[in-house]
Amino acid sequence: MNASAAMPPFFALRPEAEQAPTSGIVDVFNYGRNREGLIPLWVGEGDLPTPPFICDAATRSLAAGETFYTYQRGIPELRQTLSRYHERIYGQPVDPERFFVTSGGMPAMQVAMRMVSGPGDEVLISTPAWPNFAGAITVAGAQPVAVPMVFGQNGWNLDFDRLEKAVTPRTRALLINSPANPTGWTATFSDLRALLDLARRHGLWIIADEIYGRFVYDPALQVEGRAPSFRDVMASEDRILFVQTFSKNWAMTGWRLGWLEAPPALGQVIENLVQYQSSGTPVFIQRGGVAALEQGEEFVAHQIDRARTGREIVGRLSQTDFVELPPPSGAFYAFLKIKSQKTSKEIAMGLIEEANVGLAPGSAFGEAGEGYLRLCYARKASDLEEAVRRIGEALPRVVG
Amino acid sequence: MNASAAMPPFFALRPEAEQAPTSGIVDVFNYGRNREGLIPLWVGEGDLPTPPFICDAATRSLAAGETFYTYQRGIPELRQTLSRYHERIYGQPVDPERFFVTSGGMPAMQVAMRMVSGPGDEVLISTPAWPNFAGAITVAGAQPVAVPMVFGQNGWNLDFDRLEKAVTPRTRALLINSPANPTGWTATFSDLRALLDLARRHGLWIIADEIYGRFVYDPALQVEGRAPSFRDVMASEDRILFVQTFSKNWAMTGWRLGWLEAPPALGQVIENLVQYQSSGTPVFIQRGGVAALEQGEEFVAHQIDRARTGREIVGRLSQTDFVELPPPSGAFYAFLKIKSQKTSKEIAMGLIEEANVGLAPGSAFGEAGEGYLRLCYARKASDLEEAVRRIGEALPRVVG
Numbered sequence: 001m002n003a004s005a006a007m008p009p010f011f012a013l014r015p016e017a018e019q020a021p022t023s024g025i026v027d028v029f030n031y032g033r034n035r036e037g038l039i040p041l042w043v044g045e046g047d048l049p050t051p052p053f054i055c056d057a058a059t060r061s062l063a064a065g066e067t068f069y070t071y072q073r074g075i076p077e078l079r080q081t082l083s084r085y086h087e088r089i090y091g092q093p094v095d096p097e098r099f100f101v102t103s104g105g106m107p108a109m110q111v112a113m114r115m116v117s118g119p120g121d122e123v124l125i126s127t128p129a130w131p132n133f134a135g136a137i138t139v140a141g142a143q144p145v146a147v148p149m150v151f152g153q154n155g156w157n158l159d160f161d162r163l164e165k166a167v168t169p170r171t172r173a174l175l176i177n178s179p180a181n182p183t184g185w186t187a188t189f190s191d192l193r194a195l196l197d198l199a200r201r202h203g204l205w206i207i208a209d210e211i212y213g214r215f216v217y218d219p220a221l222q223v224e225g226r227a228p229s230f231r232d233v234m235a236s237e238d239r240i241l242f243v244q245t246f247s248k249n250w251a252m253t254g255w256r257l258g259w260l261e262a263p264p265a266l267g268q269v270i271e272n273l274v275q276y277q278s279s280g281t282p283v284f285i286q287r288g289g290v291a292a293l294e295q296g297e298e299f300v301a302h303q304i305d306r307a308r309t310g311r312e313i314v315g316r317l318s319q320t321d322f323v324e325l326p327p328p329s330g331a332f333y334a335f336l337k338i339k340s341q342k343t344s345k346e347i348a349m350g351l352i353e354e355a356n357v358g359l360a361p362g363s364a365f366g367e368a369g370e371g372y373l374r375l376c377y378a379r380k381a382s383d384l385e386e387a388v389r390r391i392g393e394a395l396p397r398v399v400g
Numbered sequence: 401m402n403a404s405a406a407m408p409p410f411f412a413l414r415p416e417a418e419q420a421p422t423s424g425i426v427d428v429f430n431y432g433r434n435r436e437g438l439i440p441l442w443v444g445e446g447d448l449p450t451p452p453f454i455c456d457a458a459t460r461s462l463a464a465g466e467t468f469y470t471y472q473r474g475i476p477e478l479r480q481t482l483s484r485y486h487e488r489i490y491g492q493p494v495d496p497e498r499f500f501v502t503s504g505g506m507p508a509m510q511v512a513m514r515m516v517s518g519p520g521d522e523v524l525i526s527t528p529a530w531p532n533f534a535g536a537i538t539v540a541g542a543q544p545v546a547v548p549m550v551f552g553q554n555g556w557n558l559d560f561d562r563l564e565k566a567v568t569p570r571t572r573a574l575l576i577n578s579p580a581n582p583t584g585w586t587a588t589f590s591d592l593r594a595l596l597d598l599a600r601r602h603g604l605w606i607i608a609d610e611i612y613g614r615f616v617y618d619p620a621l622q623v624e625g626r627a628p629s630f631r632d633v634m635a636s637e638d639r640i641l642f643v644q645t646f647s648k649n650w651a652m653t654g655w656r657l658g659w660l661e662a663p664p665a666l667g668q669v670i671e672n673l674v675q676y677q678s679s680g681t682p683v684f685i686q687r688g689g690v691a692a693l694e695q696g697e698e699f700v701a702h703q704i705d706r707a708r709t710g711r712e713i714v715g716r717l718s719q720t721d722f723v724e725l726p727p728p729s730g731a732f733y734a735f736l737k738i739k740s741q742k743t744s745k746e747i748a749m750g751l752i753e754e755a756n757v758g759l760a761p762g763s764a765f766g767e768a769g770e771g772y773l774r775l776c777y778a779r780k781a782s783d784l785e786e787a788v789r790r791i792g793e794a795l796p797r798v799v800g
Binding site for chain 1: 470
């Protein structure tokens with residue numbers, strides 16, 4: 001739905017606001033949200049609440065009266081902890097001055113987009129993609145340009161020719177999400193080098209969303225248990241902005257805590273943009289982030305194990321008649337290709353009715369997603385077993 | 401400082417980002433922040449931490465596992481509680497659908513600005529004003545237009561002729577903050593009617609910042625203990641957006657919790673903009689907001705009493721040789737006019753050196769604020785007594 005359709009002319013608003021797209025998942029979600037027994041696999045979050053050691057850190061901070069305004073760049077302790085975390089996971093020291101705490105991954109994305117794009121600019125997105133990328137670009141007044149990936153027997157792949165051809169004099173940035181939501185595509189080192197080369201040749205910024213970087217299943221893609229990263233191939237002077245979040249690794253979706261990693265030279269601009277966006281992130285929430293980074297490895301490992309099991313369970317859907325699903329390399333989504341003449345929204349609605357399972361229609365992730373359904377498998381095995389059983393049983397009726 | 405001055409050309413960013421102004425308070429703050437015994441009166445927050453009954457509500461929510469994604473418009477319970485709160489304070493029922501929870505007053509302002517302004521547009525601000533207004537307008541790509549108020553023996557007043565003359569075909573909105581930061585100016589009913597009339601005649605939006613509405617000292621201006629509000633004079637179809645925060649009334653500056661009040665017809669657009677800004681406010685923080693509204697009246701009364709006492713204490717500075725200070729009508733700031741040839745920043749620096757007291761330079765609030773210093777008196781009496789003593793003692797040396 002285009003929000004402006006319902007707007008009385010008296011309230012005419014700016015195009016950047018009116019054209020901000022409504023989530024394509026919401027209609028389906030609203031249709032099914034109150035159904036008893038529905039298994040909700042439509043949203044990008046797991047079923048585990050935040051572990052107690054993280055909640056306790058926030059509680060202690062609140063009790064200690066840490067309820068005042070704070071640093072726009074984040075508390076020094078969290079920025080230093082981020083630096084140590086990155087050294088541990090990526091094997092190289094990183095200057096704490098590169099980290100800017102944000103109130104979630106989305107605000108990090110908004111700040112990144114505000115810095116590099118505006119009216120008259122284009123930003124390339126490899127699709128199917130998380131719809132909020134296009135949303136953030138639109139709100140900044142710029143034009144999102146979808147560049148479809150190619151789907152084949154081995155899953156999704158970048159189409160470098162198409163990416164190169166999509167670059168115009170107006171192109172300012174290239175948004176790369178690896179491992180990817182919703183497809184599970186995970187860039188190889190060779191992909192990352194080619195993307196960086198393309199960005200360098202055309203003077204583009206890269207906005208790197210590597211938030212699922214620790215969820216990677218294909219052994220050929222694993223580097224010390226995580227996915228290849230732009231930080232493995234970049235030089236320090238490259239124009240790369242990393243948007244990151246605590247949401248997925250540490251089950252903190254509802255906390256709204258993330259970070260932007262950027263060249264320290266951009267520090268004052270980022271500080272100003274944070275000032276006029278969130279005016280900083282609550283200290284007690286940042287204390288939760290410190291606990292997550294310092295004491296969270298066991299929990300992250302548990303999350304990854306659960307996702308790996310979930311991926312195997314939902315992988316069985318590929319053995320049914322109406323689903324095509326090459327094993328996703330990373331993230332925690334199965335992007336099911338459905339053999340049907342119906343739209344993905346119709347099928348998602350049908351599965352609510354017939355299977356009492358909530359999936360996200362592929363059309364929510366751009367035109368390239370039509371014909372697919374997204375299933376989040378970061379969930380307990382028994383729910384996923386039951387969902388697979390119900391979907392398999394209902395699909396023959398739903399697709400026809 | 402203009403942030404772009406230090407930026408290597410390689411990192412050329414969008415003007416909306418580079419031109420986002422750096423806070424004029426920060427230099428002074430950084431100069432004095434680590435001084436032992438400094439009395440900090442430079443920031444717009446009191447000295448009380450959030451009261452325990454609010455922290456406890458958040459703690460209980462965290463312990464109950466409310467750590468997942470939530471409604472972009474805010475949890476229904478908080479929106480309903482906001483409706484009841486407004487009925488209690490303003491004496492008229494308000495549809496809960498008018499309320500949109502935001503992660504602070506600043507995010508509410510950012511959403512409001514994104515809806516009504518962008519490149520090619522102008523927004524009028526009556527100055528001296530909170531610098532974040534101009535910041536939010538700049539980040540939206542629009543042009544802030546300062547319209548200075550008039551300072552006289554009775555304090556600050558709007559200059560309606562000047563406001564009217566500042567309207568151009570590009571003007572989209574009028575930003576009114578009453579009671580005002582930093583001046584304490586508080587609109588009368590007559591002022592509000594005249595402003596509304598001006599906005600109606602020119603088809604402008606009004607962005608109403610009434611966050612200090614409960615801090616009003618002049619009995620002639622009090623309506624049931626609060627300041628006159630646009631809601632007293634508006635019709636339901638008027639184009640007014642109210643930006644609000646829990647920060648001041650309930651000592652929750654560090655929580656980042658506020659709300660935008662808008663015509664329900666804008667609901668879908670606001671929901672979309674919140675999606676691409678914060679993606680919603682943590683549920684456990686919203687639970688704190690519910691507790692504040694439902695159980696907070698005693699605390700708010702205590703805060704107002706303290707501010708009233710503080711205002712009397714700092715009012716004594718008007719009896720010294722170098723200060724002019726008509727009693728501020730509302731909010732919790734004294735905006736001291738200093739008789740000196742020095743800049744307000746020089747004087748603020750001098751007072752750190754000579755009095756160990758932190759005040760904000762008036763120049764941080766726009767050109768119209770040069771020659772003034774802002775002092776926040778939402779603080780315990782003993783600190784304010786000591787600050788007044790030290791300032792009075794040091795000023796003769798500092799101004800010369």
